[in-house]
Amino acid sequence: MTSVCTRFAPSPTGFLHLGSARTALFNWAYARRHGGRLILRVEDTDRERSSPASEAAILDGLDWLGIDWDEGPLRQSERRDRHEAAIETLLAKGRAYRCRCTPAEIEDRKARAIAQGEKWTYDGRCRDLDLGQDCGSHTVRLRLPKSGHLGWDDLVFGESGQDAVEIGDRIIRRSNGNPLYHLAVVVDDLDMGISHVIRGADHHANTPFQIAIYRALESEPPKFAHVPLIVGPGGKKLSKRGGSVSVQEYRSQGFLPEAVLNWLVRIGWSHGDQEIFDREDIVGLFDLAPIHRSSAQADPAKLDSLNHHYIKTLPRAELMTRLHPFIESETGCPVELTPSIEELVDLLRDRSRNLTEMARLARFLTVEKIVYEEKAARKHLRTEIEPALRDLYEQLSNLDPWQADTLEAAFETVRARHGDLPMGKLAQPVRVAITGTAVSPGIFETLAVLGKRRSAARIADALAYLRRTQRPGV
RNA sequence: GCUCCCAUCGUCUAGCGGUCUAGGACGUGGCCCUCUCAAGGCCAAAACACGGGUUCGAUUCCCGUUGGGAGCGCCA
Numbered sequence: 315m316t317s318v319c320t321r322f323a324p325s326p327t328g329f330l331h332l333g334s335a336r337t338a339l340f341n342w343a344y345a346r347r348h349g350g351r352l353i354l355r356v357e358d359t360d361r362e363r364s365s366p367a368s369e370a371a372i373l374d375g376l377d378w379l380g381i382d383w384d385e386g387p388l389r390q391s392e393r394r395d396r397h398e399a400a401i402e403t404l405l406a407k408g409r410a411y412r413c414r415c416t417p418a419e420i421e422d423r424k425a426r427a428i429a430q431g432e433k434w435t436y437d438g439r440c441r442d443l444d445l446g447q448d449c450g451s452h453t454v455r456l457r458l459p460k461s462g463h464l465g466w467d468d469l470v471f472g473e474s475g476q477d478a479v480e481i482g483d484r485i486i487r488r489s490n491g492n493p494l495y496h497l498a499v500v501v502d503d504l505d506m507g508i509s510h511v512i513r514g515a516d517h518h519a520n521t522p523f524q525i526a527i528y529r530a531l532e533s534e535p536p537k538f539a540h541v542p543l544i545v546g547p548g549g550k551k552l553s554k555r556g557g558s559v560s561v562q563e564y565r566s567q568g569f570l571p572e573a574v575l576n577w578l579v580r581i582g583w584s585h586g587d588q589e590i591f592d593r594e595d596i597v598g599l600f601d602l603a604p605i606h607r608s609s610a611q612a613d614p615a616k617l618d619s620l621n622h623h624y625i626k627t628l629p630r631a632e633l634m635t636r637l638h639p640f641i642e643s644e645t646g647c648p649v650e651l652t653p654s655i656e657e658l659v660d661l662l663r664d665r666s667r668n669l670t671e672m673a674r675l676a677r678f679l680t681v682e683k684i685v686y687e688e689k690a691a692r693k694h695l696r697t698e699i700e701p702a703l704r705d706l707y708e709q710l711s712n713l714d715p716w717q718a719d720t721l722e723a724a725f726e727t728v729r730a731r732h733g734d735l736p737m738g739k740l741a742q743p744v745r746v747a748i749t750g751t752a753v754s755p756g757i758f759e760t761l762a763v764l765g766k767r768r769s770a771a772r773i774a775d776a777l778a779y780l781r782r783t784q785r786p787g788v
Numbered sequence: 789g790c791u792c793c794c795a796u797c798g799u800c801u802a803g804c805g806g807u808c809u810a811g812g813a814c815g816u817g818g819c820c821c822u823c824u825c826a827a828g829g830c831c832a833a834a835a836c837a838c839g840g841g842u843u844c845g846a847u848u849c850c851c852g853u854u855g856g857g858a859g860c861g862c863c864a
Contacts, residue, residue, distance in 0.1 A: 327864085607794060613800065
């Protein structure tokens with residue numbers, strides 16, 4: 315068994331796309347699983363569309379996901395010499411030839427062939443002309459055998475391939491001297507000793523031509539594994555319309571990399587009934603054979619659920635680190651993480667599907683001044699509750715120690731003294747008084763976390779509010 | 789249009805000829821718990837695209853049909 319070497323080869327023409335991220339993940343997982351190497355190669359030969367900023371964004375996305383590589387980033391643009399040398403070799407050996415046909419001419423002949431109901435591949439007009447480099451503006455075409463099959467055993471799709479005649483002599487060097495993508499990838503993969511090419515299924519149909527290049531170069535092709543594309547809702551192409559398409563967007567929305575990774579690995583791949591895969595699970599269990607051959611939809615609801623799972627299980631210190639920026643953004647100023655915030659965060663884990671939501675629920679603790687939600691105040695801060703609330707205020711003012719069980723006892727006392735007031739009738743007004751909303755963790759825990767001084771002050775504020783608004787009960 | 793690929797609940801999937809009254813997860817609905825919201829527990833609805841074969845027996849194998857996807861560049 316030769317050693318495994320995979321590569322992830324994105325074009326730096328945007329952010330890290332969800333589909334690319336999964337391809338990167340599969341390459342990473344396969345390499346790690348087999349103790350192999352992962353090479354990061356940036357395919358930046360399209361100068362028009364490529365940008366350093368985009369390359370940085372892709373690296374940043376991989377980094378966030380925890381997908382690390384062993385070599386690179388290598389840039390395809392810096393390997394131009396190697397590509398040119400390969401073409402010269404091919405030319406010298408007669409495995410490629412110069413072609414003077416212009417795009418217009420080709421277009422013309424192609425249209426004519428199709429009009430006659432024929433299939434078009436390059437008709438070989440220049441194939442045997444033996445044109446030299448002084449033949450004027452020309453491209454270089456790969457000379458394909460007249461017969462024979464260009465096949466391979468795909469690790470996902472199984473036996474695949476096409477007859478050479480179906481493909482025809484295709485261009486490997488443009489008239490401006492630039493090597494074409496197919497030539498460049500093959501040369502790069504060869505030079506870098508790639509053993510397994512794991513890439514999107516959109517390349518499945520390109521592979522026969524690349525196999526032809528390997529053969530012309532008298533080299534053994536690597537193993538290929540084409541992984542089906544991720545599609546959006548309705549099976550349509552993934553687009554911004556159907557949700558987020560870049561991993562950075564998920565990060566800024568408060569998703570954890572663990573969740574995104576778990577989500578991606580389960581799209582088109584499975585291991586029995588297992589749903590939760592942490593990094594170690596992936597490295598220990600990943601395999602190419604179970605990958606499906608059909609494209610799959612990415613379900614945002616599943617990501618929510620996974621994210622919730624990881625929010626519930628992440629070690630506290632780790633969670634705090636991830637949450638911190640979200641808290642500061644929600645609060646609107648720098649916030650120092652205190653023990654009470656940490657305590658609250660533990661109470662919030664069951665209640666938050668993402669970090670944005672969690673920070674919002676923690677807001678009442680991190681800000682000095684709360685504002686009542688209109689609807690909550692209207693429903694729960696009514697004049698009728700004033701006597702009980704005042705009584706509670708007095709009870710709490712003298713409460714010591716200030717903790718959940720003593721708070722509960724105080725509530726019970728007040729309840730009993732006001733006509734066996736249902737707990738909800740007392741708890742909800744207090745909840746609005748201290749959080750401004752009708753939703754929070756258990757009221758005793760919430761008060762405990764907020765502390766005696768701030769809780770009392772907020773209840774006093776609510777009493778003042780009650781007197782001000784004079785909102786009668788129903 | 790041509791070539792190739794794919795097809796199990798709404799979604800992701802398990803299944804590799806009998807164990808399938810087709811399993812799990814997410815989502816959805818209901819009930820329980822309950823100071824709110826969650827979490828948790830229990831229950832429910834929900835799929836083998838269609839038609840032919842092969843076989844004693846097909847979700848599983850073969851062929852069509854339909855539906856989806858990819859490729860058909862001097863893009864990557």
